[in-house]
Amino acid sequence: MTSDKPRNRPLAIVVGGGPAGLTAAIALAEGGITTVLVGKRPAKPDNRTTALLAGSVTALQTLGVWDHCVAHAAPLKIMRIVDDTGRLWRAPEVKFDASEIELEAFGYNIENRHLVEALERRARALPTLQIIENEVSAVLPQADTTTVELKDGVAIHAELVVGADGRQSLCRAAAGIVIDDRHYPQVALTVCLRHSRPHQNASTEFHTPTGPFTLVPLPGLRSSLVWVLDPARADEFASLDDHQLSDKIERASHSILGKIEVEPGRGLFPLHVAIARRFADKRVALVGEAAHVVPPIGAQGLNLGLRDAAAIGELAVGAHRRRHEIGGADVMAAYDRMRRSDIGTRTLAIDLLNRTLLTDFLPIQSARGLGLYMIDHIGPLRRAVMREGVAPAVAQPRLMRGEAL
Ligand SMILES: Cc1cc2nc3c(=O)[nH]c(=O)nc-3n(C[C@H](O)[C@H](O)[C@H](O)COP(=O)(O)OP(=O)(O)OC[C@H]3O[C@@H](n4cnc5c(N)ncnc54)[C@H](O)[C@@H]3O)c2cc1C
Numbered sequence: 001m002t003s004d005k006p007r008n009r010p011l012a013i014v015v016g017g018g019p020a021g022l023t024a025a026i027a028l029a030e031g032g033i034t035t036v037l038v039g040k041r042p043a044k045p046d047n048r049t050t051a052l053l054a055g056s057v058t059a060l061q062t063l064g065v066w067d068h069c070v071a072h073a074a075p076l077k078i079m080r081i082v083d084d085t086g087r088l089w090r091a092p093e094v095k096f097d098a099s100e101i102e103l104e105a106f107g108y109n110i111e112n113r114h115l116v117e118a119l120e121r122r123a124r125a126l127p128t129l130q131i132i133e134n135e136v137s138a139v140l141p142q143a144d145t146t147t148v149e150l151k152d153g154v155a156i157h158a159e160l161v162v163g164a165d166g167r168q169s170l171c172r173a174a175a176g177i178v179i180d181d182r183h184y185p186q187v188a189l190t191v192c193l194r195h196s197r198p199h200q201n202a203s204t205e206f207h208t209p210t211g212p213f214t215l216v217p218l219p220g221l222r223s224s225l226v227w228v229l230d231p232a233r234a235d236e237f238a239s240l241d242d243h244q245l246s247d248k249i250e251r252a253s254h255s256i257l258g259k260i261e262v263e264p265g266r267g268l269f270p271l272h273v274a275i276a277r278r279f280a281d282k283r284v285a286l287v288g289e290a291a292h293v294v295p296p297i298g299a300q301g302l303n304l305g306l307r308d309a310a311a312i313g314e315l316a317v318g319a320h321r322r323r324h325e326i327g328g329a330d331v332m333a334a335y336d337r338m339r340r341s342d343i344g345t346r347t348l349a350i351d352l353l354n355r356t357l358l359t360d361f362l363p364i365q366s367a368r369g370l371g372l373y374m375i376d377h378i379g380p381l382r383r384a385v386m387r388e389g390v391a392p393a394v395a396q397p398r399l400m401r402g403e404a405l
Pocket residue numbers: 015016017018019020021038039040041042043048049050051052134135136137164165166167170188190226269287288289290296299300301302303304305
């Protein structure tokens with residue numbers, strides 16, 4: 001990113017340079033909208049990885065980003081769910097194979113640092129996009145424009161502001177949008193690892209009584225781990241030395257990847273679920289975690305965020321071509337409508353699935369087991385679940401279908 005002042009008055013400002021904000025900025029600028037992205041560097045490095053599902057990969061290809069990602073990404077051909085709760089009512093193991101729905105892979109797993117680097121590289125090549133490394137201190141929506149003030153006192157005005165400033169979104173507060181937020185008694189421990197046996201491009205999600213323990217392939221003999229634990233155990237495991245932690249992981253994974261060696265860098269993420277009551281208002285459209293947060297189950301969080309970015313890009317570029325205002329009330333309402341069902345249904349489904357893991361209530365445990373049994377045994381149901389998991393049946397933004405804006 002560069003420290004700078006805006007070159008010209010832009011039509012759009014994106015606040016936040018994470019993966020959702022960068023994607024929104026590229027989509028807007030590719031569609032001919034002069035855009036300024038203002039982002040501050042995150043406080044600490046992000047050691048997480050993202051399983052990008054097929055539609056997200058198509059969108060990144062369409063935006064000219066994927067070529068910069070491909071060397072760092074591993075295909076996900078098989079996804080397994082293993083009930084490791086040790087409870088009386090245990091679900092059968094369910095295995096999803098991408099070839100069953102005529103896909104080469106459900107998607108690709110990539111380290112977040114490589115994904116952000118690839119997006120920044122593409123963003124820097126677009127003449128209609130300027131990146132300013134700074135912190136936004138205030139967002140002031142007005143009737144015919146919105147003003148964004150930077151920490152150094154510079155003010156920028158634009159028709160549309162895209163709020164991609166994460167969980168504690170300043171943009172969301174400025175637009176007066178309320179978010180419903182619930183915390184879980186869980187923390188995700190994240191780490192990348194090397195292993196002695198090949199992963200065969202299979203991701204495995206062990207469902208444990210504290211939450212999922214998920215291994216996702218990276219290129220070569222490497223994988224990423226998201227281990228959802230109760231807060232005390234997450235702290236305890238995070239403070240183990242490399243040898244002790246590798247050992248714990250090897251045992252928890254039932255040695256399916258052989259000998260484990262953790263790599264440097266660990267993350268701890270308290271889990272919660274949050275959904276904004278509106279996704280756009282007063283010339284501010286929310287994307288990514290500014291709009292919704294889900295626990296890391298089934299690789300949905302950023303995939304939803306990229307669909308938000310693609311949707312606001314599509315609507316704003318459409319309005320711009322019709323010579324309409326890109327931040328007007330009609331665009332705000334259309335964006336809210338376009339994203340509501342996708343975000344609402346996925347947030348609800350992930351929340352329910354997570355809660356069935358935490359409950360000791362036998363009828364709920366058996367209902368979960370029965371659900372997974374049916375998915376495993378009924379082919380058309382399994383294929384429908386796979387298709388819906390990869391992409392929503394309705395309201396897929398155009399970029400996810402490979403159509404340029
Ligand atoms: C353990 C874990 C595993 C996950 N795995 C997956 C997965 O496999 N697949 C998937 O799809 N999703 C996954 N997710 C979700 C995914 O990581 C998030 O959805 C994603 O990182 C959110 O991106 P974002 O751009 O919305 O927000 P962020 O990455 O939080 O970016 C927000 C940016 O805004 C900047 N910012 C904030 N305030 C300001 C300000 N005032 N001025 C300027 N800049 C500002 C911040 O510095 C930051 O750079 C996972 C989440 C967790 C916790």
